[in-house]
Structure formats: C-alpha cells, structure tokens
Amino acid sequence: MNTQALFSQLLIGAINGAFYALLSLGLSVIFGLLNIINFAHGAQYMMGAFVAYFLLQWAGLGYWTALLIAPIVVGLLGIVIERVMLQRLYQLDHLYGLLLTFGVALVIEGVFRNEFGSSGLPYTIPPQLTGAQNLGFMFLPTYRGWVVVFSLVICLATWYVIERTKLGSYLRAATENPTLVQAFGINVPRMITLTYGFGVGLAALAGVLAAPIYQVNPLMGSNLIIVVFAVVVIGGLGSIMGSIVTGFTLGIVEGFTKVFYPEASNTVIFVIMAVVLLVRPTGLFGRAP
C-alpha cells in the first residue's frame, strides 16, 4: 500500500471517528452528571436526522437551519423524557436507567420503522458543501471535510465549557456532591435536566451531520450505538477528553481495518474493547472508582 492510499484512509477514518466522538461525548456528559447510561442515544441521533428531513419536506427549511433547530427540538424531547421518567431513577442502580432508556429507544425506533420503512429516505448535501477537493493524495468530498472540522470544534468547545469554565465547575461539583452544591443556592435538578437535554442535543446534531452521508433511516442509530458504547467503554466512562480522543482514534483504526482485512471491520472495535477491559478495566482514560 502506498503513502497516498494510507493518507486517504487515515482521513476517512477520522471522518467516521468524528461521529463516534460526538456521540460518545454526549454519552459521557450524560453519564458524568446523571449516572444514567443513555441507551436511547442512538434513537435520539436518528431523530435528529429525521427532524432535519421533516424540516426540509414540510417547512422547506434547509440543512443550515436544521443544524440549529433539530438539536433543540430533540433536546427538548429529551428534557421531557428526563422530567417524566429518568428523574425517578437516580437513586436506583445504573441498570434501571439503562433498561428504561433501552426500552425508550426500542419504542422510538419501532414507531419510526413502522411509519417510514427500513430503506431510508433521501437527504441531499447542502449546495454550499457539494463537490470535492483534490488533495493530491485523494479526492475529499467537501461535505466530509466539513463534518470533521465542525465536530472537532463542537467537541473541543464542550470540553472547554465543562473543564475550564465556571458553569462547568458547577456541573462537576454537582456530580461529586449534589447536596452541598444545592446548599450554595444552585438549582441542581434543573442543571441536571438541562445537561441531559444538551447531551441529547449533541446526539441529534450528529444525526443532522449524518443525514446527507447516509440515508435518513430509522435503523441508523441502532447500527451505530453499539459501536459507540464500545468506544465509551474503551475510552473510560465519564471522561470528556477520553471520549473525544478515543472516538477519533477508533475511527482511524476501523478505517485501516477496512483496507487490510475488510471482513473484520465491524468486529475490530469489539476486539479492542475486550483487550482494554482485560488490561485496564476502567478504560484508557477512566479514573479508578
């Protein structure tokens, strides 16, 4: 394999990694603060893509508006779920939250599949981002380049807000000791609700980004979520930077597998997960409890 091909596969891997990173970031944020393993994340990602599709079909609003509105709409739906259901589970074992969100995901996906079938619906690339750049070593679709840059910016911004700002320090403090933080006059339950909404919004944002690349398909989330959970396990739960770095890295690893041994490309991440769990059960970036 020549260097040209190597570079192009590296880049392709990074693009897929961008999706892994965005999704696992949302999961990490939610887990960090709510202690909920949000299995509905894949369904919420799918809903993001569908909201973009609806906006285009019914309201004539294009990609750029969808990029803003879809995460808000889906985030609000997430907030409803948090208020109505999840809130009741915080005192219980992780398993309950996991089962509830898994059930919610099945219901949402079932409804969409029933309504829209399994073949998927078309969503085109916005005109500003069509075409491709010849990078010398490869032919890079402009849209894919946009996805990498945009998600990297979102990931780093999220990291910055949580790790480096005052709001972030409240969030982190509330994770450690909610009672104490509340005693300082901070409305912890509302903060938790908004955080869940934000995490869900991140998933929806990834969905909008994915819509022009894949078909808008009710199954798009369930295909991805398993891999993303593996990414989270490898990176270590609750570590923000960990999920970003792991997301991109594993995308690249998967990309290379597609060249050297394509048949294994859908299993390689799980093999890595198994190895990481054996060697470092807390994940690569996780802290010991």
Add this chain to the structure above:
Amino acid sequence: MKLARVLVLALATVLAAGASSAQAPAGMSDGVIKIGVLNDQSSLYADLAGQGSVVAARMAVEDYGAEKKGLKVEIISADHQNKPDVGSQIARQWFDADKVDVIVDVPNSGVALAINQIAKDKGKAFLVSGAATADLTGKACSPNTIHWTYDTWALANGTGNAIVKTGGDSWFFLTADYAFGHALERDTEAVVTKAGGKVVGKVRHPLNTQDFSSFLLQAQASKAKIIGLANAGGDTTNAIKQGAEFGIVRGGQNFAVLLVFITDVHSLGLPTAQGLIMTETFYWDMNDKTRAFAKRFAERDRGIHPTMIHAGVYSAVTHYLKAVEALKSDDGTKVIAKMKELPTDDPLFGKGTIRPDGRKVHPAYLFEVKKPNESKGAWDYYKLRATIPTEQAFRPVDQGECPLVVKK
C-alpha cells in the same frame, strides 16, 4: 469496575435481543395448510421483502379463493434477523411443533441455504423468493425446494452481459461478505471473463455496512471502469449514495448494480439513481394485471409498490395451492413434485414452468432507471431496455451440477 461489567452485559443483551421476537401460534391440528413467511422484518431487507411478503401471501390465498374451495389456509410470519441460526431455529419449531407445511420467501442466502437443508431433512416444502444464490438449484438443490423469482446467475447474466457489451470490460467488486455476495460475485465474474472483460480487484464488506467510503476509495484507486456492487438493500443504496459523494461517476467510473429493488430506487431518489441498469423479473408497471396487483398491494403495504420478491411470493403461493388442491395432500415432497409437474400460470409472471432442479423459469428484464424528468411521479421509475427470453434468462439445467439432474 462494576459499571464496565454492567455495560458489557448490556451490550451483550442488546446483541442478543430480539432473538425471542418470533411469534408462532402453536397447536394447529392437521387439515390446515399452514404457510410460514420467514424473512427480515426489521433490518436492511425489511422493505424489499418483510411484511410485504406476508401481504403478498395473504393476497394469493384470497385471490385463489381457498376458502370457497374448501381449503383452510393459515399464514404466520417471523423475523429471522438475517441470522442463519435464528432462522434455522424458527424453521425447526415451525415444522416440528407448529405444523407448518411450507416456508416461503427467506431473503438472505445464508439463511435460505440453512432452511433448504432443514426442509429436505423433514420432507417439507420450501418456496424461495427472496434469496438469490443460484446454489439453491445448483450444488445445494433439493427435491423439497423451488427457487422462484430470480437468482445470482440470472442477475449476472442479464446485467453483466449488458454492461460488458457497452464497453465496461474492467471490474472491481464490492461484495457483501456472505453466501449471497460470494455467489453473485462468482457468477458475475464468470460472465465478465467469458465476455472478454477482466476483474482487477475486489473487496468484501460486512453485511449491513453504513460507511462505504473506505471501500469506494479502494475501488477508485483500482481504476476499473466498472464497480460491481454484489450486495443488496441498504448496502447498495449506501454505496451508491456515497459513491456520488466521492465523484465515482464524474471520475469516469460507473456502478453496476447487480441486485437492486424498486424500494431501493425509491429510497435513493431518481436524481441519484438515474441511469442505473439492472435485471429484474418483475416490474409493477408492465401490463394491466400487474398494475392492478400493485394498486391493491400498495393499499395494504404502506404505499410501497411490490418488488419482484413480493410478486414471487404471490405467484409461488398461488401455484402451491393449486398443487395442494390437485394432490389433495400437503405432504411437502409430494407437493413440490406436483408443482414441478403442473405448468404455472398467474397474473404476475404469466405462463411458466418449473424445471427438475427446482428452478422456476420465466423471462427476465433489463431495466434502466428513468431520469427525473421522464418519471410521472412516485414509483414510476423503470424503462425497459431489453427482454431476456425464458431459455436464456436462467442457467441451463445441465450446468448447475444439481445432483437431482445429474443422476438421470
């Protein structure tokens, strides 16, 4: 760490989930003809077969007037999730416990080959519409199986030949990594080489792949004129859509879609799908009878127009009932023998026959997807390029190495 363990456990649960989703009412007495429609009802092949095949089977039973003729027919269905083990387990339960007499459809060649063997062992009938591998009437042929609608040989022969003739003489395959993809790739490669073309490379991707960019880059680097897609359903649509993004066609390469259904074209939209050439054995807009069928079908299946798989299920079930009525028995082996004996005739495929190796034969058609301005609306997608007559549409009976034929 406890949490990690919980997560891994949860992952395992999700992967295994749904294995129990097959529902089959038990405890049927005999005297009932029980038809089991087994296919993918929840994943990438659910629109091209799925519930639509159940609808088609129901329509066949109703149109045949089974009840008036004193035949009691019951239809059940299940989701095999594209897993041969799940499919086999359902088939065994259906045959052993639920007294199912015939299993129909079964897209996914891997699952179909497994059930082919089970039906043979248990002396039951198996009517294949969805699965593609030509091995079902080749090395794996069985006195209990009829392969109805199409197969990999017919696809390769129709589309492969047409493309090589128009100058597409160097190929790179993107192949779904299971029985179907391998069979389709093998049969197409044979056609291409025979017609003077060559295969410069191939890559095998896992079933249900979302991202094809890496494979497409490999195909691009191969400089082959034609990128042959030996896959189906969501895999095909994703590959074509992403191919457009990577400028495959603008770069002077073309796709050969070896198996594509009208539901896939619908999902891609004409701007992306226009110009694709494919082989099918049925299109809803062929004549008044097919149009009438499509109209009734669409009303019952969320507006989806029938694919050739749906049409094949309808046709196969109709002929099955005819044979059962003539024979006055639903013994699997005997019914299949009777079906081969009787000539077939139905509104969708017209008159036809079934060969000793289990191959149902009829003409195949080479279609081209219309340009957006040629289409009169949703589902008006194909124009006919050529008709491949019955004798040429399928692999000659003596070339399949089917033991049932060789013995003679």
